[in-house]
Amino acid sequence: MQTNFSAELLATDRGQRANEILRSCVHCGFCNATCPTYQLTGDELDGPRGRIYLIRDLLEEVGDSKRSQMHLDRCLTCRACETTCPSGVAYGELAEIARNKLGPSRRGLKNWLRVFVRWLVPNASRLRQMAQLGKMTRPFIPYRFKQHIPHRIGMGVTANERHARKVLLLNGCAQQVATATTNEHFLNLLDEQGIGVEIASQEGCCGALDLHLGDESRALERIRQNVDALSGHLDTCEAIVSTASGCGVTIKDYGRLLADDFEYAEAAAMVSDAALDVVEYVERASLDLHKRDDIDRVAWHAPCSLQHGMKITGSVEKCLVAVGYELVPTKDPHICCGSAGSYSMLEPKMSDELGRRKVETLLQHDPEIIATANVGCQAHLGHRTGVPVVHWLELLACPKPPAQARPG
Ligand code: SF4
Ligand code: SF4
CATH class of the missing domain: 1.10.1060.10 (Alpha-helical ferredoxin)
Structure with a gap:
């Protein structure tokens, strides 16, 4: 051109x-x-x-x-x-x-929505309070927000220091509130295999939301804070693991985003190099995995952040098939479900139509469950079907009850 x-x-x-x-x-x-x-x-x-x-x-x-x-x-x-x-x-x-x-500003209602989303989503405690309020007033909440109100409000996992071998597990912002069972389950899976978990107490938003909404300077501020919070764990942990592919894809990009920052470039590159999506960690650590007895047929939805952002294709499918699941065929697996971070709140019409089409293709061959790898997709799809939608990690059997589950 x-x-x-x-x-x-x-x-x-x-x-x-x-x-x-x-x-x-x-x-x-x-x-x-x-x-x-x-x-x-x-x-x-x-x-x-x-x-x-x-x-x-x-x-x-x-x-x-x-x-x-x-x-x-x-x-x-x-x-x-x-x-x-x-x-x-x-x-x-x-x-x-x-x-x-x-830039981040727009005209009219759209602008206020963008301001609200950027104020709310990157802050887990605000999200928790808003989710509580949303649960009490659910019938009066507009549809575009209703789908984000979780049934159980999570608190995020705490460290498991029982083992010498450890990973730094990211709690995420939305994930720790909306789909808390993902990290609870993963923490227990690791514990069974003699692997502990560190949590970065100062972990904040990965910066993806501000980047997508045109406020790069705020995004870079958040990224620097996160580099400070995460880099202190690199000596004691074998990897930084994200179970939300939407966050992982941004953290893997920290090195590029801060490449011109004299003070942070090196640490940011180290954080990016250590960052793994959970499926990469599962493959690398050769964990002993087993199928759940109550489910056989699974429809897999690969989040865009996993397949197009991180270019990880086929790994989750391989893992699920290896433990004994039957993956049902799905049409157009490369097409987005319409969740796309804050997109479902800011562009609800297109988002809804994409969600409707995606659910239709996922259910075409009667799966018992839908599996995905990102909190946004999970909430977006889960709101549109009676078939359960879970993080794929939850299809790996773990005999222990969720040790860190807390009532929401
Ligand atoms: S595929 Fe699209 S982005 Fe790539 S060269 Fe062709 S027009 Fe350009
Ligand atoms: S919506 Fe279309 S233009 Fe935008 S990233 Fe996806 S494929 Fe590319």
């Missing part, structure tokens, strides 16, 4: 990087075929190729920036287009640059 960036923009690292990414696009349009929003609207500007043109115009400061904003806000950042692109266009990074240029 041809670009015509100003000399001023090209003098910046960000301008150079955007220019490089834009120029790698040959506008073949292959990416449109796997873009969920393009499938919904059929509008070129709701597909990656169209958005790439809009981003170029935005950075060159030509064209209608309000139109660019609308179509970029509708993008899920699922990165299916990156997986499909034969030229290796780094769309996610380009979208990040464009969103930072657009």
Whole structure:
């Protein structure tokens, strides 16, 4: 793609990087075929190729920036287009640059929603209080928020110092409140295998939400805080493990995001290098795993952060099949479920339709349960079907009761 960036923009690292990414696009349009929003609207500007043109115009400061904003806000950042692109266009990074240029503010109700989401979601104790309030007032809560009210409000796991061998387990923000059983179950699985858990007391939000909503400086502040909180555990833990793929994908990117920060670059790269999605850790640690007796047929939904963000494909499936589960076939496994972080709250119409379609494809071959690997997908899908939706770790048998389960 041809670009015509100003000399001023090209003098910046960000301008150079955007220019490089834009120029790698040959506008073949292959990416449109796997873009969920393009499938919904059929509008070129709701597909990656169209958005790439809009981003170029935005950075060159030509064209209608309000139109660019609308179509970029509708993008899920699922990165299916990156997986499909034969030229290796780094769309996610380009979208990040464009969103930072657009900034976090919007007009009217949308702006207030964005402010509210950014105030609420990265703070687990606020989320807990809001979830309590939501449980009491559930009938009056708009649908777009209702799906996020958990049945049980979790408190996050605490450390298990019983073993010499340990991992640093991330509690996450939404995950520790909404799907607490995931980490409780994993902690018990590890305990059985003689592996303990450290918890970073100062762990905060991974920064993904602010990055996606165009506030890079706030995101980088959060990331620096997290690098301080996590790096202190690198000498005693064999890995930093995230059981929420949406957080893991961002933590793995800390090295890139802070590469120009003289003070933090080295520590951020070390944190990124030590960060593993839980399935990578399970494979690396060769854990002794077993199937649950009460379930046989599973539909697997791979979160975009796992398959397109971290490029981890086939690992969970291999693990579930190895212990004896039957995985039912699912159509379009590369397509996003519509959860996409705060997307379900900010773009509810598209999010709902994608959720509806995803559930339909997952249930096509009558699974007994749906398994996934991220808190957002779990809540989004779980709200739309009577079939249970769990984190895949919960399909690995663990005879112990959840040691750290607390009433919500
Ligand atoms: S597939 Fe890649 S090269 Fe082709 S239009 Fe999409 S981003 Fe550009
Ligand atoms: S990130 Fe997803 S929604 Fe956005 S352009 Fe790419 S495929 Fe489409």
